[in-house]
Amino acid sequence: MGVVTQGRGPGPKQDRSRATRKRLLEAAVSCLAEHGWAGSTVSVVAERAGVSRGAAQHHFPTREDLFTAAVEYVAEERSAALRALPDQDRAAVVAALVDLYTGPLFRAALQLWVAASNEEQLRPRVTELEARVGRETHRIAVGLLHADENRPGVRETVQGLLDMARGLGLANVLTDDTARRRRVVAQWAAMVEDALG
Amino acid sequence: MGVVTQGRGPGPKQDRSRATRKRLLEAAVSCLAEHGWAGSTVSVVAERAGVSRGAAQHHFPTREDLFTAAVEYVAEERSAALRALPDQDRAAVVAALVDLYTGPLFRAALQLWVAASNEEQLRPRVTELEARVGRETHRIAVGLLHADENRPGVRETVQGLLDMARGLGLANVLTDDTARRRRVVAQWAAMVEDALG
Numbered sequence: 001m002g003v004v005t006q007g008r009g010p011g012p013k014q015d016r017s018r019a020t021r022k023r024l025l026e027a028a029v030s031c032l033a034e035h036g037w038a039g040s041t042v043s044v045v046a047e048r049a050g051v052s053r054g055a056a057q058h059h060f061p062t063r064e065d066l067f068t069a070a071v072e073y074v075a076e077e078r079s080a081a082l083r084a085l086p087d088q089d090r091a092a093v094v095a096a097l098v099d100l101y102t103g104p105l106f107r108a109a110l111q112l113w114v115a116a117s118n119e120e121q122l123r124p125r126v127t128e129l130e131a132r133v134g135r136e137t138h139r140i141a142v143g144l145l146h147a148d149e150n151r152p153g154v155r156e157t158v159q160g161l162l163d164m165a166r167g168l169g170l171a172n173v174l175t176d177d178t179a180r181r182r183r184v185v186a187q188w189a190a191m192v193e194d195a196l197g
Numbered sequence: 198m199g200v201v202t203q204g205r206g207p208g209p210k211q212d213r214s215r216a217t218r219k220r221l222l223e224a225a226v227s228c229l230a231e232h233g234w235a236g237s238t239v240s241v242v243a244e245r246a247g248v249s250r251g252a253a254q255h256h257f258p259t260r261e262d263l264f265t266a267a268v269e270y271v272a273e274e275r276s277a278a279l280r281a282l283p284d285q286d287r288a289a290v291v292a293a294l295v296d297l298y299t300g301p302l303f304r305a306a307l308q309l310w311v312a313a314s315n316e317e318q319l320r321p322r323v324t325e326l327e328a329r330v331g332r333e334t335h336r337i338a339v340g341l342l343h344a345d346e347n348r349p350g351v352r353e354t355v356q357g358l359l360d361m362a363r364g365l366g367l368a369n370v371l372t373d374d375t376a377r378r379r380r381v382v383a384q385w386a387a388m389v390e391d392a393l394g
Contacts, residue, residue, distance in 0.1 A: 036315040038235045107314070110367075114311045117304070117370050118233040127371045156384035163381060164357055167364030170307075173314050174324045184360060187353035191388050 021059050023049040028070035033107035037115030042066055068125045071112050074105045075133045082140045090196070093144045094161065094189040098181065100137075101169030109133075110173065137162060147196050157195045164188060218256050220246040225267035230304035234312030239263055265322045268309050271302045272330045279337045287393070290341045291358065291386040295378065297334075298366030306330075307370065334359060344393050354392045361385060 027049035031040045042063055046056035060066035078100060085096060100106065109130075116126035141158050142149060149155045168184065171177045224246035228237045239260050243253035257263035275297060282293060297303065306327075313323035338355050339346060346352045365381065368374045 034315070036311065039315065110311060111315075113367070113370065114233065114307060118231070118236065118308075123371065130371065153384045153387070156381045157388070159377070160361055160381045160385040160388075163364035163368060164361035165364065166367050167360035167362065170310070170363050170367060171360060173310065174320065174327065180356070184353045184357045187350045187392075188357040190350070191354070191357075191392055194391065195384075195388055 017059075020049075020051055020055060022073075024051055024056055024059055024066065025070045025073040028066050029074050029104060029108045032067060032070065032111045033104040036111045037067075037119075040067060040111075064122055064125060067112055068122075068129055071105070071109050071126075072129055072133070074108065075129075075136075078105055079133075079136055079140060082137075082144070085144060090145055090193050091186070091189040093141075094192060095185055097141055097144070097161065098165045098168055098185050101165045102172045102181075106169045107173065110170070134162075145192070145196060151197070154196060157192060161188070161192055214256075217246075217248055217252060219270075221248055221253055221256055221263065222267045222270040225263050226271050226301060226305045229264060229267065229308045230301040233308045234264075234316075237264060237308075261319055261322060264309055265319075265326055268302070268306050269326055269330070271305070272326075272333075275302055276330075276333055276337060279334075279341070282341060287342055287390050288383070288386040290338075291389060292382055294338055294341070294358065295362045295365055295382050298362045299369045299378075303366045304370065307367070331359075342389070342393060348394070351393060354389060358385070358389055 024045060028040070028045045031045050031048060035044070040063075042056050042060065043053055045066060046053045049056070056066070060069060082096070082100070085093070112122070112126055113130065116122040138158060141147075141162060145158065147154050147158055149158075168177070168181050172181065221242060225237070225242045228242050228245060232241075237260075239253050239257065240250055242263060243250045246253070253263070257266060279293070279297070282290070309319070309323055310327065313319040335355060338344075338359060342355065344351050344355055346355075365374070365378050369378065
């Protein structure tokens with residue numbers, strides 16, 4: 001196997017390193033979503049991922065490195081999944097966009113976001129990360145909705161939709177808000193349809 | 198003065214007790230907004246309010262009592278301010294509603310909300326509090342917007358507007374999002390106007 005992969009891509013050592021990194025990132029996201037920032041340390045994540053603390057620190061020297069990388073990693077996976085969505089009507093696209101804000105990624109990002117508001121070390125990194133992820137999500141949403149941003153109000157319609165999705169995500173953190181959310185999304189999808197023309 | 202107030206309402210002792218309670222609640226909200234749940238204890242709040250720890254515990258036996266009461270207290274002040282708003286056009290009402298989610302109360306409530314998602318002791322109390330505050334805000338919004346909830350879609354329009362306001366509040370936690378928010382609110386206020394008829 002080593003022979004087959006040599007010269008055709010990363011060797012087994014890099015593969016292992018990459019797999020370790022991925023395990024750490026996924027464990028970090030679950031940890032953040034379940035225990036919040038206060039309960040999330042490199043040691044807890046290393047144990048959860050079945051990786052030594054030393055190996056974890058080799059990949060991510062600081063706690064801030066690990067958790068911002070984790071949220072970024074899952075945001076990228078999510079963007080890839082969105083880009084792969086089939087072409088469908090706007091109501092389905094609106095529902096798919098809102099769904100992004102009700103899963104473990106949103107919970108993890110929310111924990112990091114709120115922690116960053118009180119921690120000076122975390123704040124600039126999370127601010128930069130959120131701006132980047134926000135721009136990318138906006139770009140994907142514009143494409144999926146076939147929205148023409150040259151028309152007045154269209155850009156703000158898409159932005160407001162993503163703001164609403166974030167607020168719906170927050171409403172789903174303590175309770176299962178699915179039934180109410182479906183009704184709200186159906187109504188606002190119709191309003192977005194009218195506004196986008 | 199003691200003689201004047203006797204029999205006509207609470208005496209000076211109750212007045213003092215009420216003033217102490219108010220100081221503690223206001224200090225608790227600021228503390229939560231600035232330092233998050235992890236940095237918010239009864240001792241920190243008592244010191245900030247200039248009250249002894251014993252007196253603070255007399256009013257609020259547990260940390261959970263103090264902080265849920267604090268968020269509820271400011272939510273009630275906010276509802277009273279909303280109810281006192283003059284009758285004005287819907288665009289102004291939408292802007293006033295969104296403003297509720299960008300101040301220190303929202304920051305404090307957000308910290309409590311997110312902490313409750315990881316702390317079993319806090320969760321049922323914050324869930325119940327948020328449901329109560331949410332219903333009250335919805336009721337006030339319906340009145341201010343002169344929205345007729347018997348018409349299909351109207352209830353969900355108002356709900357989605359408050360969800361969007363919450364999402365806009367979240368977007369304002371790490372950075373000053375005022376300029377973007379104004380543009381989004383102008384566009385969505387027009388969409389709400391169309392939907393409410």
